[in-house]
């Protein structure tokens with residue numbers, strides 16, 4: 001599985017994502033091209049599924065984007081000291097959705113303000129965005145509106161968007177209620193769930209839901225009922241244990 005770190009601060013290099021000590025910022029979309037192999041179920045003819053689907057993680061620094069990705073990709077939690085992402089990292093993961101292999105290329109962006117222009121350059125090529133806040137950090141929740149404005153400005157109009165309230169395992173430190181997250185998501189018409197990169201709650205579900213939506217959009221089979229992301233999320237989402245059946 002490919003993994004890469006893309007940094008904005010160095011000079012462009014002619015080839016390779018990770019040359020020896022060389023890091024540069026490729027044109028958005030470039031990675032999809034070099035990863036290029038089509039992923040379809042053996043024997044299946046689904047010509048319209050792109051080689052990889054780009055999913056971007058966005059939100060304030062410290063909300064848990066990198067941890068969410070590591071939990072999804074490796075099934076582990078990065079405990080201990082917080083290492084803030086520089087520029088953009090990416091990881092690939094292949095999921096099987098309704099019998100079809102879907103390759104997600106997941107871009108883990110830096111939440112720090114100083115990298116914002118790097119992030120802007122990638123929005124345009126994202127098929128889906130997971131927008132995170134931290135339920136133990138009110139400011140990260142209050143900033144969601146600003147993130148949505150930015151998404152509106154830079155992302156494709158039909159980008160698949162989902163709001164995630166992360167760190168629900170930290171029940172004692174929670175300052176943003178689930179209802180507040182639900183209300184905000186409803187206001188903006190986006191699916192919502194609470195997650196924990198630490199316990200793994202809803203992490204797989206968040207990515208699977210996105211993959212399903214993208215797969216259904218790409219491969220419209222004649223008699224297939226329309227996939228409804230909102231309904232799927234509502235049906236599948238799990239609560240943190242205390243207050244939801």
Ligand SMILES: Nc1nc2c(ncn2[C@@H]2O[C@H](COP(=O)(O)OP(=O)(O)OP(=O)(O)O)[C@@H](O)[C@H]2O)c(=O)[nH]1
Nearest residue numbers: 061062063064065066067084085111167196197198
């Ligand atoms: N309790 C708890 N801590 C978490 C969770 N997710 C992340 N953390 C912690 O929060 C801190 C920040 O996590 P990161 O994943 O590095 O945050 P980030 O959003 O990638 O931050 P930037 O790279 O700066 O944008 C780390 O100390 C993590 O251990 C979670 O679900 N629960």
Ligand SMILES: [Mg+2]
Nearest residue numbers: 065066084085
């Ligand atoms: Mg990070």
